[in-house]
Structure formats: C-alpha cells, structure tokens
Amino acid sequence: MQTITKNNQSAERPLGTGVKGTSVIKSEGTMEQNVFEINDLNLWYGNDQALYGIDMKVPQNKVTAIIGPSGCGKSTYLKTLNRMVEMVPTVKTSGSIKYKGEDIFSNKYGVEDLRTKVGMVFQKPNPFPKSIYDNVAYGPRVHGVKKKAVLDQVVEKSLKDAAIWDEVKDRLNENAFGLSGGQQQRICIARALAIEPDVILMDEPTSALDPISTLKVEELVQELKKKYSIIIVTHNMQQAARISDKTAFFLNGELIEFDDTDKLFSNPSDKRTEDYISGRFG
C-alpha cells in the first residue's frame, strides 16, 4: 500500500494562475502523493443535506472507484471535486477540498483553472453537435490554442490515447452524433484528454453503453491511469473490482468505507459495506 510515486511529470505542474515554474506545495515527507485531500466536506441542496462530513485522500495515478446505491451522493461528490455542483444555484458547502495542496474554494484561482486540471466524463455521452475534430479540439481552443498544426497534433494524440483513433481517423470532419454510443463516449474521453488534465472524473461512464463498449472503456481506464489520476463512479461493483485500485463506499451521503479495492471487496471492515457488496441491498 505504501507506494512511492514521484515519477510523473504532470504532478509537478503549477496550479492555478501560476506561470510554469512556480513551485508546487509538495507534501514533503508523505510517502504517497495525493491529488485530492478532502476534509469534513458537507453539502446541501437548499435545505437538504446530500453529503455528510466526507474525509478522503485521493491517490495520484490510481483509479479510485466510488460505489454505493442510487441517490447516495456519488455524483454530487464527484461534481464537487471540480465544482460543477455549483451549477445548481442552491448548493452550499462546508469543509475543505485541497487539490495538490491548494484549497479549491479559495479565491486564488477560478473554477475554469480548476476544471482545466480536473476533467470530467459524464454518464451519458454528450458530444457537441460538431465534427469529431472540433469536439476534441474544443478544450484547447477555448484555452486559446489556435494553431492548426498544434491542434492537429493534440487531436490525434487525444484520439489515440482514448483508443478510438483508428476508428475515426478517416472521418474527423464528420459529425460526432453519427457515431455509436460507445464511440461517442470515447470521443468524450478524448475531448477531456485534449487539455491534458491531471485528474479525470468519470460519472458512470459505461452505464449507457453496451457490454463490448463497456469493456473497451474499462481497458482504456487501465491504460489512462499511467498518466492520469482517475476517479470513477460506478454502481456496478464488478466493474469497481475489475478496474480500481481503491474503492470508496458511499451510503446516504456518508463515506462508509474507503480502502484498497482488494481489501474492501474481500474483507470489508464495515457491516454495511459487506451487506452492500454481497448484494443484500441497493
């Protein structure tokens, strides 16, 4: 469990408005690098509390799975990590979330900067009604990359990383809506990869896909964790067991258990986790 990961360059990147070269607050002395440190996070939709005192450290370059029954707050939690949850105007939060040592709620840098580092893939494939090329180039363009040569390269690289290059390389100018659901979802992953985030949040990315597409996405996740830290929500426990290094079990807005995936599934320490993974509810 004690792994020393410090071989990834992306971890060295400055956060926020900092120019390249600004030093990152490194958690000197810790053996393991965390991308997120969540402390006592509470969240309310209006008066309804949806998350209760969550504490969690999300490791870097690992796949962290979040499981739990429907409505337990998995999506809410995930969307809090890139502050997408604030799109709902009534949302209030308390507690702290540190991304690489910096409080994401602080005014130091905008949500746009956070979301450039923490990308997201949604439950339902949601490509833009544009060409495949324009879909993938969207992020870099939004952030000011305009050169065609650079964009060409980014698009190819991202599509390759998302394992869909071979399927679409001859029709980059066709509308992404013409692809199958599974292909669309990988386009969405490529789109997220195009701005080279550090973290990719995935909210049940395979729940709308057929088994073969699901398999492809799962393999992709395994591949991607070499370069990215991945947090994936799934209510499919087999999937969590197959692809994740660590698993968090949520229930009614609380984090019940968070441990190595092997441990959590073979020897859960909480009775409720055991009930859930043995299919007694949810």
Next chain:
Amino acid sequence: MLDTNQNNIQKRIRGRVLLNNVLKVLFFTSTTVGLIFLALLLYRVLTQGIGYLNGNFISNFPAPYPEEAGIFAGLIGSIMLIGIVAPVAIVIGVGTAIFLEEYAYKNRWTKFIQVNIQNLAGVPSIVYGLLGLTFFVYMLRFGYTLIAGGLTMALLVLPVIVVAAQEAIRSVPADIKEASYGMGASKWQTIRRVVLPAALPGILTGTILALSRAIGETAPLIIVGAATAIYTIPDSLLSKYTVMPIQIFNWTGRPQEEWQFVAAAGIIVLLIVLLLMNAIAVFIRNKF
C-alpha cells in the same frame, strides 16, 4: 318491454351518431373556409397581376401611367429596410434572449422584462409608428428617412425575435453545456461556442419569420413617413425611401381599374419575396 327499450336506445344512439357525422361535416367545412379564402385571394391576385408583371415592372420607378409604373423603388427600399432591421433586431433580440435565459437571476425583474416583452408583442403596429414618429423622426431629427423607418421596424419585430431565440436557447440540451463548463470553458465561451451554434437553426427560423413580418408591414411606415413616390434609390441612411407595401397601398387607393392590376402585380412580387424567405426558413429547419 325490454325490446322496445332496446329499440329506443338504438334509436337514440343512431341519432347521436348522425349528429356527430353532420357536425363533423360542418367542422370540416368551416376549416375549409379559411383555406378557400386563401386560394381565392391567391387566384385573384395572380390573374389580375400577372399581365403587368414583367421586367419593366420590376425595374421601373413609379410613373403616372399604369403601364409604366414599377416597383423597383419599393423592392430596393424593402431590402434596404431589412438591411437595417436585421442587424439591429437580431443583435438586440438575441442578446436579450441570452440575457434572460443564461444570465438573469430568476427574480421579479426578470419576470417583469419577460411579461413586458409579451405585452410588446401585442401592441398594435401602428402604435410603434407613433413611437417612431416622436422619437426617431422628431426627437432624434432623422426626419422621414430610411433609418427612422428601419429602427421603428426593428423595435416592432424585436419581441418576436426575443421569444423565438429564447425558445431555441432553452432547447439546447443541458448536458453539452455541462461538457463545456467541465473543460474549464467560461460562461461566455460556452454560450458562444456551444449554446449559440446549437440554437442557431431555431434562432434563424424565428428571425426570418420576424423579418418577413417587417417586409409586409405598412401602417407604421406610413406614420414614420415612408414616401409613396420615389424616383431614386436611397443612397444613405438619411435618404427618403419607399417600400413595396406602401406602393401597393398607394396603387390600391387609385380609382382607375388598371391601377388595381398594378397593385396586384406588386402583391405578387411582395408574396414571392415572402415565399422565398419562408422557403429559406423551412430549409434551415430541415437541414439541421
């Protein structure tokens, strides 16, 4: 006993069914009244006007003799008028729609603006003419010019464009907006790069319908002083101008019968322009 009862019921049912069928015919006939009227109108206009519709009619300025009269000034005037109405009304109308749908807090002020727009849509067009007369013609001293007419018309069609654009923007799926925000795009970037392109067909369709209303409007332009007899085409925003409906109105009002035919020819040109615009709207709707 039971039998006669059954008979009675049977009879009543037959009566009810009969009534149903009779009224069905009546309802259908009523529906056709509007359609027949439309057909008659088109037939009349075509048969009356076709004789006068030729190259000269399109290219001639107004003239004292029916054979020499033409709609050139009106056709060009209408196009130039739309050249003012379109940019002004589209920018302000779509801007208003974006503001209401994407930026405004859902509070009383927003509600007020919304209801206000709804009410503006119900204000008779001639009242806009009075507004234009006071404001553009006299207060801003534009006089009876193209710009005064164009701005008056822009205000007139504004509510139509706002409502159409709002509907189009509202129907853009939330998930592609989320995708954009999720990549760190700002609000305006998301609107400009995702929302507006996706809403474009709806906005364009509504806009074209609004503009065709502007092309057909007569009354407000009479008030803000569109001229009836123009012998040069406008060369600046502050030129005098005329439009097709005004010319048609003018010809209709003349007592000699030949002028009716000229008016009918003018109507054909006007309707063709409207038909073209609507064809474009349908094309856009089907293409996307």
Next chain:
Amino acid sequence: MEKAFKDETIDLDVQALIDNKRKKKSISGKIEKLVPAFLLLCASVSVLTTAGILFTLLRESITFFSSTSIFDFYTGTQWSPWSGHFGVLPLITGTLLITLIAAIVAVPLGLMSAIFLSEYASNRARKIIKPTLEVLAGIPTVVYGFFALTFVTPLLKSFLPGLGVFNALSAGIVVGIMIIPMIASLSEDAMNSVPNNLREGALALGATKLEVAFKVVLPAAFSGIMASIVLAISRAIGETMIVVIAAGASPALTFDPTRSIQTLTAFIVQGATGDTTFGSTIYYSIYAVGATLFIFTLLMNMLSQYISRKFREEY
C-alpha cells in the same frame, strides 16, 4: 494532415500552452465581465421601448388635452378634426363595429376549425391543414385590404345592392378571416393539451366524438380557448390597413355595417399622412387616439394573459 503529425519536433505540452495563453486571459476576463453588461443593455431596450411608448403617448396626449377637454373627447359624438370637432366616440364605435363583425366571422369558424383539427382530423390532415391555415396569418394586411376592396366588396354588393364602395362589413369580414388562424391554432393547442385519458374515458362509455368534444375537451380547454379569442380580438382592434383601404374614412356614430366608417387606427393613418403639421392640434390628436387604442389592446392582452395563467394552473 498526416505530415503534420509526423513532424514530432513540436514538443507537445498542452497545459504549458494553456498556461502561456493564460497571460492573455486578462482580455478574455474583461470580455467575460463586459458581455453581461452588454446583454443587460440589450434586454433593457425592450423595457425602454415600453417606456418610450407610454411616454410618447402620454406626453402628446397631455398636450392635446390641454386644448381639448378630455371629457368632451370621450363623450363627443362628432369627429371632424379639420373643423375642430374632437369627439372620439364615432372612432370607437367604428372600431367596435369592425371588431364585432370580425368576431362573428372568426370565433365560430376558428373554433370549429380547431375542433376539427384537434378531434376529427387525422394526423396527416392536421399536418397539412394547420400550416396552410397559418399561411393566412403571414399574408401582409395590405394584401387583405386590396382583396377586401376589389373582391369581397363587389361580391357582397351583388347580394346587398345598397352597400357602399367603402363599408364596415367587407372590412370586418376580412379582418375576421385574418384572425381565424390565430383562434384556430391557439385553441387547437389548448385542446391538444387536454390529456388523452379524459377523452378515452368518455369514448369508452360510448360517447361520440362530438360529445367528447363538447362535454370533455371544450370545458377542459375553456380558458385556453378564451385566451386565444381575446388575443385575436385585440389583434382585430389594432388592425389598420384592411380598414384604411376597405372601410373608408368617414367617422360615423353608427352600427350600420353597410356604411363607410372610420376606426381609431384608420384615423391615425389619415392624421399622419394628411397635410398635418407637426405641433398642430390634429398632430396631437393622433396621439390621443393612439393612447385610446393602446389602452384597449393592453387591457385585452392582459385579460388574455390572465386567462391563460389560470389555464396553466389547472393542470
């Protein structure tokens, strides 16, 4: 494209690129702040338009009423501005007469069309008929006016020899035809939104379509239908060109439809096109008439909105 990809000399670090671009972000940050301000400006145009209309009508009307008493204006039975008589009642009755005739034509025809489209027509028929009917609403009113004067009036004259060249009847009928699509279309929408299970329930009990239409659908869609009628009538009140062309310019306190009359709108056109000079009493009188017209239509529109708000609460 392939060539560019083989050129691996560019060291691709998108995040570094983004960081570089971020320096320029102060500009886009400004845009981000300016845009809402600009959009608010756009939205305020419609509010300013309303304010402008109210201000214009009010200011010029007040000037008018300083020389003509408002009481005389609204109770006077003679409207001949060029000889100094400003009694608006003939214009109001003229407007009401046109509106009444239009309503007599449009309400039954519009409603029956709506019932046919909503309850009897096949989907295919509805898809063809409804848009065709709506074409009527897109025809410029000057064209209707032309048709009323040159076709409807002569046609009516063959039944009613006493009919004048300019008359309220022909104009009113054509205004009525013009508003048919409004009533038909909006009422049909209202009827269509009546849940189908209500219909099916009644049909299952052996009711005919007619009975379903009158006992179930019409009552349920009542306020939607009313709202559409009120809106259409408001449209008829404000209609200008048809009356200008076909009803003439003879203000008359009469409800005789065969005679020439003048409406509020028609006078505004006459007053603005004649040799009216800016600042004359007649000039101001068109605003007083405009204000009267505006109040009428505003009331109707508010009534329509009130009715349809109630309608929305029902479901």
